[in-house]
Amino acid sequence: MNLINDAWIPVIRADGLKDQIAPWQLTDENNPVMEINAPRPDFQGALYQFLIGLIQTCFAPEDEDDWLDYWESPPTPDALKQAFDKAAFAFELDNPDGIAFMQDYDLPEGENKPIAGLLIDAPGSKTIKDNLDHFIKHGQVNQLCPSCTATALFTLQTNAPAGGVGHRVGLRGGGPLTTLLIPKEEPSTLWQKTWLNIFNQEDKEPADTLDAQVFPWLAETRLSDKKGQITTPLDVHWLQAYWGMPRRIRLADKTEQQSCDLCGQSAESMFSGYRTQNYGINYDGAWVHPLTPYRFDPKDKELPLSLKGQQGGLVFRHWLGLALQDEENGDRAAEIVQFFNNERGREFHSAMAAIWCFGYDMDNMKARCWYESRFPIFYLSEQQQNNLMHWASELINAAREVVKILRTQIKEAWFKRPKDAKGDMSAIDRQFWERTEADFFRLLEQLARLPGDTGLAPPEIYQDWFNTLQRTVFQIFESATLASVPEDLDLKRIIAAKNSLRKKFYGNKAIKNLKTKMQQEAA
Numbered sequence: 001m002n003l004i005n006d007a008w009i010p011v012i013r014a015d016g017l018k019d020q021i022a023p024w025q026l027t028d029e030n031n032p033v034m035e036i037n038a039p040r041p042d043f044q045g046a047l048y049q050f051l052i053g054l055i056q057t058c059f060a061p062e063d064e065d066d067w068l069d070y071w072e073s074p075p076t077p078d079a080l081k082q083a084f085d086k087a088a089f090a091f092e093l094d095n096p097d098g099i100a101f102m103q104d105y106d107l108p109e110g111e112n113k114p115i116a117g118l119l120i121d122a123p124g125s126k127t128i129k130d131n132l133d134h135f136i137k138h139g140q141v142n143q144l145c146p147s148c149t150a151t152a153l154f155t156l157q158t159n160a161p162a163g164g165v166g167h168r169v170g171l172r173g174g175g176p177l178t179t180l181l182i183p184k185e186e187p188s189t190l191w192q193k194t195w196l197n198i199f200n201q202e203d204k205e206p207a208d209t210l211d212a213q214v215f216p217w218l219a220e221t222r223l224s225d226k227k228g229q230i231t232t233p234l235d236v237h238w239l240q241a242y243w244g245m246p247r248r249i250r251l252a253d254k255t256e257q258q259s260c261d262l263c264g265q266s267a268e269s270m271f272s273g274y275r276t277q278n279y280g281i282n283y284d285g286a287w288v289h290p291l292t293p294y295r296f297d298p299k300d301k302e303l304p305l306s307l308k309g310q311q312g313g314l315v316f317r318h319w320l321g322l323a324l325q326d327e328e329n330g331d332r333a334a335e336i337v338q339f340f341n342n343e344r345g346r347e348f349h350s351a352m353a354a355i356w357c358f359g360y361d362m363d364n365m366k367a368r369c370w371y372e373s374r375f376p377i378f379y380l381s382e383q384q385q386n387n388l389m390h391w392a393s394e395l396i397n398a399a400r401e402v403v404k405i406l407r408t409q410i411k412e413a414w415f416k417r418p419k420d421a422k423g424d425m426s427a428i429d430r431q432f433w434e435r436t437e438a439d440f441f442r443l444l445e446q447l448a449r450l451p452g453d454t455g456l457a458p459p460e461i462y463q464d465w466f467n468t469l470q471r472t473v474f475q476i477f478e479s480a481t482l483a484s485v486p487e488d489l490d491l492k493r494i495i496a497a498k499n500s501l502r503k504k505f506y507g508n509k510a511i512k513n514l515k516t517k518m519q520q521e522a523a
């Protein structure tokens with residue numbers, strides 16, 4: 001199968017028809033392609049990145065005007081086919097004796113593994129989002145169709161977690177977060193959804209030739225064993241960020257005529273195993289993948305560190321770092337998001353895009369969980385951005401303080417010796433962030449609309465947020481302590497904990513700050 005010429009990407013068309021397309025059919029006019037239809041959520045995110053990487057590599061617009069033209073009227077499938085054609089030689093999936101997509105240039109020997117080893121697995125229990133049920137455990141997957149195999153290979157290479165001695169992590173570290181721009185207005189086509197994430201050539205230099213600088217599998221692997229080397233952004237073309245290949249893999253074993261254990265499709269032959277070896281490309285140095293947010297050391301001493309999924313999920317307390325910049329910890333939005341915030345967004349009068357963030361919560365080699373969230377972003381002047389960063393962090397900080405107090409007091413109500421109690425309080429946190437999220441984003445929209453020369457945020461904003469926090473903290477406390485009755489319910493202890501909750505809440509510095517600002521006009 002050739003991943004440029006053949007139809008293999010699972011999609012949904014405008015009338016709901018499920019189909020498979022070749023990448024160049026993205027802009028089919030008859031019954032337009034609307035969405036990717038992958039069998040697993042991590043595949044969904046990976047297929048988006050495959051298409052974005054391909055378009056960025058082969059069909060980047062010359063400048064922003066050019067970008068806008070194609071946004072308004074997409075290129076024909078023929079034009080895309082012609083552009084992608086120059087990469088087709090590198091996108092053969094099954095080519096035992098030659099160049100094969102994301103597979104090592106020369107790997108005659110290695111450890112043989114069952115095909116399920118390509119999947120980044122999540123344990124079946126401990127699921128938070130329903131979509132996690134789509135993850136399938138080892139053993140249940142014995143054969144994969146070519147489409148799922150290609151996707152699994154790409155997903156692993158782009159997200160590669162730690163894999164044991166010398167089995168390298170991905171170019172942006174193990175299990176990074178990805179943030180993609182998505183159109184706010186539905187329905188939007190898959191072309192629009194991907195095109196939003198493409199840089200123009202003035203902003204990001206294209207590659208003169210498509211060689212191993214871009215697609216590392218086109219030449220002998222830059223090994224990283226004892227005699228080997230690291231691979232930094234100075235060693236290869238920046239486009240390799242989209243095509244990083246930390247693992248040395250060759251697809252090997254096949255079975256005939258069966259159905260795929262992931263998507264259920266049948267195909268002439270299925271992949272059942274692969275060959276692998278350690279000490280593949282060791283990405284090091286100041287890599288910054290354009291679709292991933294990073295933490296930057298304020299003193300520039302440490303390398304930028306990609307943000308990862310975290311226990312507890314992606315909630316609005318992460319918004320600053322994912323959508324703009326969090327000055328407290330140095331988190332900064334992905335380059336593509338910054339580009340929208342500072343430049344691309346200018347073309348659009350209203351906020352026309354949002355961000356879609358996703359990634360695993362990795363526990364070393366295992367995926368604990370898969371998270372995804374959608375957040376608003378805004379095109380703003382520099383002054384407005386600074387204001388918004390300041391105001392949003394005031395609101396977020398107050399919420400962070402309050403959830404800490406809430407957690408402690410619920411523990412005190414629940415346990416005789418709360419300090420020794422190890423109980424999992426993450427459900428409390430989650431409730432708190434979920435219940436305050438809508439209000440936060442409502443206020444954020446209001447704040448984003450204020451002109452740049454606004455000195456202080458309006459007192460009503462602080463009042464509103466104070467009310468939200470106050471209401472939520474007591475509601476959650478009540479329901480956690482009174483509604484669910486533990487066996488040794490101690491009413492006295494609960495009342496004492498509640499009194500102390502009240503004291504700590506109203507006495508907290510961040511809350512007092514809100515209250516002062518609520519009254520600022522009167523002063």
Ligand SMILES: [Zn+2]
Pocket residue numbers: 144145146147148149260261262263264265
């Ligand atoms: Zn399949």
